[in-house]
Amino acid sequence: MKLHYSATSPYVRKVVACALACGISDQITRIETNPHASPPDLLAVNPLSKVPCLVTQDGLALFDSAVICEYLDAIGAGLLFPPPGPARWRALKFQAIGDGIMDAAVSRRLDMARPTEAAREAAMARQQDAIVRALDLLQADPPANHLDIGSITIACALGYLDLRFASDAWREGRGKLAQWYAAMAERPEINGSAPPG
Numbered sequence: 001m002k003l004h005y006s007a008t009s010p011y012v013r014k015v016v017a018c019a020l021a022c023g024i025s026d027q028i029t030r031i032e033t034n035p036h037a038s039p040p041d042l043l044a045v046n047p048l049s050k051v052p053c054l055v056t057q058d059g060l061a062l063f064d065s066a067v068i069c070e071y072l073d074a075i076g077a078g079l080l081f082p083p084p085g086p087a088r089w090r091a092l093k094f095q096a097i098g099d100g101i102m103d104a105a106v107s108r109r110l111d112m113a114r115p116t117e118a119a120r121e122a123a124m125a126r127q128q129d130a131i132v133r134a135l136d137l138l139q140a141d142p143p144a145n146h147l148d149i150g151s152i153t154i155a156c157a158l159g160y161l162d163l164r165f166a167s168d169a170w171r172e173g174r175g176k177l178a179q180w181y182a183a184m185a186e187r188p189e190i191n192g193s194a195p196p197g
């Protein structure tokens, strides 16, 4: 397995710690990666240009850290994600708190490095590029037509683009994805959870 890796990323560290805990770290080859430079070999496996990204023996590209850790636990010792019950919800809640601290701290550090309007514009353009690449991936490989956590999340993400960035015209050139979303948006679960207005 190959792990797109950055030594200072707390999310990468989480994955490495899980691999050690599962006894499978020797199966992982680290690929030193600067995600902020959007290197082509990272973009080829993760349109969001983020580390960690794990490419499995079967060639499956997995991100983000929560997904990778669950995968490693499934193929390894299987001790890190307790079965459904209070211990599981508590462990997942702490994962969410830890991830939330990382999100806030990493974002704070990036903002410190962006004192000017030009730097802010560049950061916004970088986010937009990530969205466009992710939309292209979804157009090429749309989620399931039935409800699962993946299709629900993608439908909510596309709904948010319509709500906040209606002028972005994300449907242009992405007919397959637009069709997929139109069908999903009619489902009572997606329709019934839409913001008012």
Ligand SMILES: N[C@@H](CCC(=O)N[C@@H](CS)C(=O)NCC(=O)O)C(=O)O
Pocket: 006, 008, 009, 010, 011, 035, 036, 048, 049, 050, 051, 052, 063, 064, 065, 066, 099, 106
């Ligand atoms: N939710 C993701 C966050 C990963 C993340 O934000 N990684 C940072 C490095 S610490 C990154 O790759 N940033 C590049 C970018 O945001 O463009 C996870 O849990 O893996």
